[in-house]
Amino acid sequence: MTRLPPPTLRARYDAVRAHSLALAAPLSAEDQCVQPMPDASPTKWHLAHTTWFFETLVLAPLLPGHRPHEPRWAPLFNSYYEALGPRHPRPQRGLLTRPALAEVHAWRAVVDAGVHRLLDLAQDDAALRERAEPLLALGLQHEQQHQELILTDILYTLAQNPLAPALRAGPPPDVAAAPEGWVAHPGGAVPIGHAGPGFAFDNETPRHEAHLQPVALGRRLVTNAEYQAFVDDGGYRRAALWLSDGWAAVQQHGWTGPLHWRDDGMAFGLHGLQPRAPQAPVCHLSFYEAAAYAEWAGARLPTEFEWEALAPELAQADDQAWQWTRSSYDPYPRYRPWAGAVGEYNGKFMVGQIVLRGGSCATPPGHARRSYRNFFPPAARWQFSGLRLAKDL
Amino acid sequence: MTRLPPPTLRARYDAVRAHSLALAAPLSAEDQCVQPMPDASPTKWHLAHTTWFFETLVLAPLLPGHRPHEPRWAPLFNSYYEALGPRHPRPQRGLLTRPALAEVHAWRAVVDAGVHRLLDLAQDDAALRERAEPLLALGLQHEQQHQELILTDILYTLAQNPLAPALRAGPPPDVAAAPEGWVAHPGGAVPIGHAGPGFAFDNETPRHEAHLQPVALGRRLVTNAEYQAFVDDGGYRRAALWLSDGWAAVQQHGWTGPLHWRDDGMAFGLHGLQPRAPQAPVCHLSFYEAAAYAEWAGARLPTEFEWEALAPELAQADDQAWQWTRSSYDPYPRYRPWAGAVGEYNGKFMVGQIVLRGGSCATPPGHARRSYRNFFPPAARWQFSGLRLAKDL
Amino acid sequence: MTRLPPPTLRARYDAVRAHSLALAAPLSAEDQCVQPMPDASPTKWHLAHTTWFFETLVLAPLLPGHRPHEPRWAPLFNSYYEALGPRHPRPQRGLLTRPALAEVHAWRAVVDAGVHRLLDLAQDDAALRERAEPLLALGLQHEQQHQELILTDILYTLAQNPLAPALRAGPPPDVAAAPEGWVAHPGGAVPIGHAGPGFAFDNETPRHEAHLQPVALGRRLVTNAEYQAFVDDGGYRRAALWLSDGWAAVQQHGWTGPLHWRDDGMAFGLHGLQPRAPQAPVCHLSFYEAAAYAEWAGARLPTEFEWEALAPELAQADDQAWQWTRSSYDPYPRYRPWAGAVGEYNGKFMVGQIVLRGGSCATPPGHARRSYRNFFPPAARWQFSGLRLAKDL
């Protein structure tokens, strides 16, 4: 029997929900309210949006007698679901001083109680259980995605403050140097996409074959020291290394190094301003920078299929940073979005974005997997994004 | 002997400083942190900036042994004083979640203690007193100006929230209908500018003569009911009534009525969404709208000189809203800015702005005076700004 | 008898119309078609717009049996008259490759013939003459204003071309050094505004008194050499010299000298790239730069009233450049715009602009006069605009 037993699901639900609050705990209500740019949402908004998700997509259809805690909040915390009604403009999320953080906390508790009630009912109702479990699983995966965003977004927020406040006290943990070298593949068909069991997003399906050419993939991510050599070699001043849009971005924004690097050898991170660790993976790169570095290094970025076939089992050093691939975020053959409102989860974003693979220091443990397709526009730098090299054999 | 006795100045200092905190008291730390547009600053920023003003312009030069409470905060809360060092970009004031509101409160207390110490020293030191009193007087006038901005800016902030939260509970106070009619002047020379005694800003000086043509000035401000008639008569659709820039603003922003008016007869204000009182002065107009209304009404806006010569003693109904004049904010003959850093207070803004006269429901009692020159760009609507008519005789 | 005899008016009409074509004669059809920024219109557009003006405001109401040459062109060449129907968007005037230049020339001839016919009829019809003459006079003044714009706009167009093509061959004419010194006024009432006889725009009326303080006005305009000293003294790097908006413009646009100055001591002008003549009036300044220079020089800009009372009779050196005053473009007391569509000519622009007085090397001879009020926004630099100093006595 493969379904998760209800007690386990409840424990997992409680753990995930508690983790969101734990991430926000070092932050004041002020910290959690503001929005530094349209792409980066306030912490409080993340806490509320994930709660809205459970209330709207799980409790509303499944819990008998459910009534929304505060119907006027729905448009404020609907992110992008056209099927679920109007939405507050994204760039103005940071103006929502009301509901207050304490009210959002109270809402979380109410919704958590509702989910508990639903799980109780489902224990004796197999039909309900069958409907509830996948939606709850999705809600938890969704909340984990926002846990990563809570960290990337608050990092960007704090980075705007000239006082450079640290989210976390003390120095960052040491990252052990990862083994160098390459993993080779002779070419040929490889299976791509989620094989199950367990949860996967619709964009990881259907499972199908891709056909590789002979290729080698770097065993570890490019490091700060390696990237520094690219910078020192004039990487940001040599147009020939860059894609056209990338070079335009360098000129327009005046990029001279990764986001959060300072001129004095320091970098701003979750632990505030800290010296850059030479052996740690370089981070906060755009796709353009990753591609330019690879060109400079005489290599290239791997396709997402090469990555999926060859990447080492995910280990600490690897999941310090998501890894830009050389694959645009296109649908897999015969891909269909999920039915219903959750069909808007992934499919409608399949244009203008680049696939990242792996995971990062901000990804909740156990969330990512080999078939996981993260995606961001090529100019995005505020995520924990780095790169791994590939080369043709 | 004309100087204010130190105990009185101390009491006035304490009262003004306490009033700022009282205005902010109904607001959460979240409310006080965010910034809805570049022109409207966060409440916390106002509380900190006024404190920076006393610390930098009074304590630093005058209090022996003074050291700034936290030197790293200076750039954050310097508004526009080029002579006083670098400044945090204005549009990013709302990202300053640190220092926290509680830290700003503590800073205020430290600076208040410093001012008290300075006043104690000045009691026995006439030379110190002579230097300290004008600067303290300026600091208090400055803080009162920011008290008005605290209200206008938080009103704009709360107005962005679809939940329409009210700053103040209950309905707004009734505004007694003001007497109608006109005050006439036969034309000729009138004195303009501050005559003393008492405080005045440099832009109200030097006192000089202006020469009026025969004119009549409305006894009261244009009301909501009167402005509604203008709207109902197609005022926002008739280009012939508007200045060219005003008509462009109407098209660009889609204006169909004053800021904060809703379609259902309600208006958003300090007491939240409330029915519009027909006899209350219309408010939250741009200069363009005020001028278009006057054209529609077969009248015109008064010059600032006509206003200064003819406006009734300031009474409750009048000071509900600042009154746009038909005068650009140009320097008076032989005007010179104050010496030193405070020379940046007014003079450098004398281009591209329009003079408003009177006062508003947000102006601290006793702050405005007949010679007071308020000024804003012609498109500004987030202040409490209305109009009073004039006509040639 | 004061009216102009019809033959004279016809001759003047023919001369003014021919002068427009003469200005455009050195330019190709390509040169005359493009638009380098929204404020600067194509030469062909000016030729067509002035023709539209005569057709629409003179022939249509006055010439029996008149029919517009091509009704579909009206929206293309209506500049800003809301009362006269829709208008092609100003920033897209440069896309009007049709009607072709030759078609516009043909239109000019047709309209000129119509005006001739009207003048013939008016010779024997006093009532018609009385209506036609003021409108024709206005049309000619209007065309002369556009003659100046033809030059300023084509100069800006050619300046965008890296080949730096010259409108006129050979070196520019020498400008004789003007006499230095000051003209003083003891203060008191001075008459302001047009006194007649002869043409004046509505914005120069009504004539009224202004009251001056004791003042001196520079006998000549500030020269290139004097302005160079300001630049060399760090004028563009010292915030204290600038109005706030001016300093912002310096930062935003990276201004380091007047428009069209090059780093090598050359300047681009109607004669192409030429060495800057030290004794020639400095030109292509914004109001902000003029005001900053005056501050640096320990002087100030004159008000438009001081200028009108004290400026020397207009001589060659003086009319090399319009002179920014310290007066915002506000209406004169009891000003009323002309009746009808021509009421849009001046009045609706009376906000956000600064008055310039004098004339320039591009102003048609005989067009300007002492009471003439030119006006542009304070950041405008593409006109021939300089300054004359004033100082309090």
Next chain:
Amino acid sequence: MTRLPPPTLRARYDAVRAHSLALAAPLSAEDQCVQPMPDASPTKWHLAHTTWFFETLVLAPLLPGHRPHEPRWAPLFNSYYEALGPRHPRPQRGLLTRPALAEVHAWRAVVDAGVHRLLDLAQDDAALRERAEPLLALGLQHEQQHQELILTDILYTLAQNPLAPALRAGPPPDVAAAPEGWVAHPGGAVPIGHAGPGFAFDNETPRHEAHLQPVALGRRLVTNAEYQAFVDDGGYRRAALWLSDGWAAVQQHGWTGPLHWRDDGMAFGLHGLQPRAPQAPVCHLSFYEAAAYAEWAGARLPTEFEWEALAPELAQADDQAWQWTRSSYDPYPRYRPWAGAVGEYNGKFMVGQIVLRGGSCATPPGHARRSYRNFFPPAARWQFSGLRLAKDL
């Protein structure tokens, strides 16, 4: 022996160059000078740029004693080759009234003579021939690409003119209705990319295998009548049909139908305003609109591999419009750009763009081929772009 005999190459050169001039012949110098948006270049610029290409990439390295006709023009007509020196900003190409059209014509003649000389020399110099022929072939392909752009860009230019001038007289040619139906593929490996002989761009290589799922491809393009049904069914108002970026574009730009469609059933095209032919392929769609239509039709867009494997031999009806595919413009496996400056031709644009396949009514006969990869950003609509449906089997 496979090389083209020089006489044939010369004849082909002459024919291609003459065709560019023939396309421009109906246009005035004014028409050929202006630029309606940054993406659409002036006709004259295309004529000059293609000439610069031959001069810089063929004559300069290969013709003994060659000197550029006018070195100062190089930056004006270098499009995007970083390796070949500075470039005039793209959005300002329309301000280049100089060099005049006649000067560009003369330059073309000079370069043509140089190419003739080179071909003469190459007739007796095999080594020179080997170097010259591929570069000349590239130059001709390049010029043909710009021939298509001459048409798309001038169409966009003329469309901005309210007079709606037609490039070509008379009604457009009838487009025979194409046969309906589907072409099926059972799935499996298909060869992709250029197989030779003959010219191909680097982005069509290397030839490799792709693996299809069972699929059917529409035999003909979607027609105006079919697209009208989508519009009539509320296609532009139903968010669920659209990719997220597409829906945002619909809102932002107010799209309600293809570019150049008018409300009255007419469409603007090379023959001016004409009734829309129901059976003609719909045209001037963005990728977003093509994808939304496919969703509405219960189908999808084909991948570029499906297209290459299954598209019918190119026939008249098919090549009325390029066909958006569901493939981002990513590099083929082991793709490397050409060496040298021409390496900037394709590779550096491989991000943020979508592949189109087929050809259009503006494509020069013989230019496109089955492996040809056209590409534009997903929002582009000014090209002749339509769609062909696909469906999973």
